Amino acid sequence: MSDGWLLGRLLVATWETIYMVATSTFFSYLFGLPLGVILVVTARGHIMENSVVNRVLGWIINATRSIPFIIFLILIIPITRLLVGTYIGTVASIVPLTLAAIPFVARLVETSLKEIDWGLIEAALSMGANSWTIITKVLLPEAKPSLLLGVAITTISLVGYSAMAGIVGGGGLGTLAYYYGYQRYENTIMWATVIVLIIIVQGVQLLGEKLAQKASKNRG
Amino acid sequence: MIEIKNLTKIYTASGQKIVALDKVSLTVNKGEIFGIIGLSGAGKSTLVRCINMLEKPTAGSIMVNGQEITALKKDELRAVRQKIGMIFQHFNLLSSRTVFDNIMFPLEIAKVPRKDAVRRTRELLELVGLADKADVYPAQLSGGQKQRVGIARALANNPKLLLSDEATSALDPQTTRSILQLIRDINRQFNLTVLLITHDMNVIKEVCDRVAVIDDSRIVEVGDVMSVFTAPASPTARSFVNSVLNREVPTELLHRSSAVNGQVHTRLVRVAFIGSSAGEPIISSLIRKFNVDANILYGNIDRIKDTPFGNLTLELIGQPRALQEALAYLQNRGLEIEVLNDV
């Protein structure tokens, strides 16, 4: 095995990881963000109070979150097959990653939105705002810095999960480390993946903080 | 403008019932500044918040501009709320928006075309004297400036009614005065009805036309500010008036005066002067006309809204008959008289 070959494999695997993580972060927010909003606004005393919706949703989220990811991966193989035709490979990994992250994102979003001073919602109500306006013009913009930090946390968690998915054939850095590092005792590859992972996580965290800072600039 | 009848609000918190308002009835006239004063927990906030249905009344009726507020459907209520401005103790400005965009927010809610909304926002910035702060974020403003933004925002959709929940309670006295001045100006300029609640009698004194005193979920006194100041009827009202006017006479004085000696009696009398009579030489004519001596124990002159208002505590010394005549004379001059010591 030449150094060039190794570098090539590493680059491909890095790209696969970034692709998987980015795509599943995107999709988990596509579904998790609205769910988080629903959790908040249907809570007791909130603008769209609905205890049935709130309780059922909360229960489903808790149930999904209590399944360890590695079991979850296997459990939803039929769904993955149905959606992408296979359960192996980078694209197939996006399904369990996204599904596992949705409830996580919903809770993160819920926490961010709950921090908002009720006085702001009341002020908007007193102006005659409807629920949609309050969600889009008060809750989400006011929570933006905190939401951005949540995106960073989600992305970083998904980097970890994607490595786990890699072990069962999901592709990316996880697969690389597992086949070459673990099964063939290639320490160089093992360490190279670790370093790349550290760089990715640090980068995401830094970027998240920068964006959050920018969003909360002037706010005091 | 506002007609409240038998308004009752009962909160249920962890199984316990808390009566926040108990059959409150109240009328606020168009164009007046109406104050509601009461101690913490009396039910003031609950009362104003019922008027725009931020709090749903348990029973009773609230008419605003001839419309029964408690019977409105959701979308009707939203339309009505757009015409009722509200300002808050902690301003409640959106930190993610500039001053300009905060003031424009209610116009967005009312779906005012952008061009008109921008023009109106500029107007409002001028009105509250913050034209130079348009692009600044609330975090960079002082408390007084934040409340000015709050007021501009509340006025955006040309409301007929402004509700104020302790709008000056987080401000220092000087800033409070300037905010109250602004409220007075807009009240006159736009014939805006203002309902404000406060626990500070100075606020009532400075801007209100009429006042209601609320104590333990009930209205215990209503009247125009001048008469409540000169002759508070309820104990709560009296203690509020005393908090700003220093009407209490030290007990040593009361005792000294009641120690009657022979033929000469003393009376401790409090005289309230209102408006132009505050300038008349009443004491000197009193001494000339009747055979009494007058000893001034305490006096001050103040202003209730625009009317000068004087307060004098006198010790009158003389024969019982002369004293009686002197008191009658003062009463006939239309002065508010109160004899403080026992006869």
Ligand SMILES: Nc1ncnc2c1ncn2[C@@H]1O[C@H](COP(=O)(O)OP(=O)(O)OP(=O)(O)O)[C@@H](O)[C@H]1O
């Ligand atoms: N959401 C609520 N749930 C339960 N009890 C409440 C609620 N809001 C107010 N109360 C109670 O109702 C009573 C009146 O409260 P309110 O806020 O109207 O008083 P206030 O006169 O505005 O007092 P403050 O000057 O402290 O603001 C209080 O006993 C309070 O504890």
Ligand SMILES: [Mg+2]
């Ligand atoms: Mg209050």
